[in-house]
Amino acid sequence: xxxxxxxxxxxxxxTGQRVxxxxxxxxxxxxxxxxxQSLDQGLQFLIQYYNGEERAKGNILERFSAQQFPxxxxxxxxxxxxxxxxxxxxxxxxxxxxxxxxxxxxFGQGTRLTVV
Amino acid sequence: xxxxxxSQPEMSVQEAETVTLSCTYDTxxxxxxxxxxxxxxxxxxILVIRQEAxxxxxxxxxxxxxxxxxxxxxxxxxxxxxxxxxxxMYFCAFxxxxxxxxxxxxxxxxxxxxx
Numbered sequence: 001x002x003x004x005x006x007x008x009x010x011x012x013x014x015t016g017q018r019v020x021x022x023x024x025x026x027x028x029x030x031x032x033x034x035x036x037q038s039l040d041q042g043l044q045f046l047i048q049y050y051n052g053e054e055r056a057k058g059n060i061l062e063r064f065s066a067q068q069f070p071x072x073x074x075x076x077x078x079x080x081x082x083x084x085x086x087x088x089x090x091x092x093x094x095x096x097x098x099x100x101x102x103x104x105x106x107f108g109q110g111t112r113l114t115v116v
Numbered sequence: 117x118x119x120x121x122x123s124q125p126e127m128s129v130q131e132a133e134t135v136t137l138s139c140t141y142d143t144x145x146x147x148x149x150x151x152x153x154x155x156x157x158x159x160x161x162i163l164v165i166r167q168e169a170x171x172x173x174x175x176x177x178x179x180x181x182x183x184x185x186x187x188x189x190x191x192x193x194x195x196x197x198x199x200x201x202x203x204x205m206y207f208c209a210f211x212x213x214x215x216x217x218x219x220x221x222x223x224x225x226x227x228x229x230x231x
Binding site: 033110 | 166207221
């Protein structure tokens with residue numbers, strides 16, 4: 001168990017809908033990362049938060065948004081869902097950003113999103 | 117652009133034997149960090165081993181070791197005494213200061229350990 005909790009584990013929804021994925025980082029970790037894993041694109045970085053503020057943005061669509069709350073949990077909101085958004089969405093957390101020495105990212109078990 | 121390439125989509129090895137997974141990367145940065153992650157069927161991403169680019173000594177974690185060749189931009193993972201529980205997808209990844217700390221992953225290698 002990595003200590004990172006993601007809910008729900010599975011989600012099936014229809015095209016055009018909106019969903020919210022939730023992530024609770026390991027106790028004490030300030031950085032939260034969201035990644036999308038799909039068969040064709042592999043693991044893609046979406047967005048990073050550090051202590052409540054957005055720190056880096058990757059290949060995140062405008063239909064997607066995220067935030068990190070004062071208690072450090074994070075939510076990823078996906079709207080106007082399309083079939084191609086079906087993927088495994090991972091949250092990871094670390095004490096400090098990964099570009100600092102001796103920092104490790106711990107991953108949750110992911111949320112499997114299926115858009116039908 | 118920073119890229120990570122894993123040229124072996126699938127590999128298999130007999131239990132107790134040794135296998136090496138390849139990874140190459142492209143970057144103009146001088147200081148960065150390299151990682152190997154394991155993703156078993158449970159889909160949990162688990163850190164296997166980490167290497168700082170400024171360290172010449174290759175990292176080792178029990179049965180797992182790396183061969184880091186900075187000039188060649190190569191970072192291979194050697195698994196000794198393979199066990200059935202090593203069956204998983206293995207991802208090579210790296211980050212550097214300019215990436216703001218996020219990880220850039222390769223496409224992965226599916227390793228099957230056969231009894």
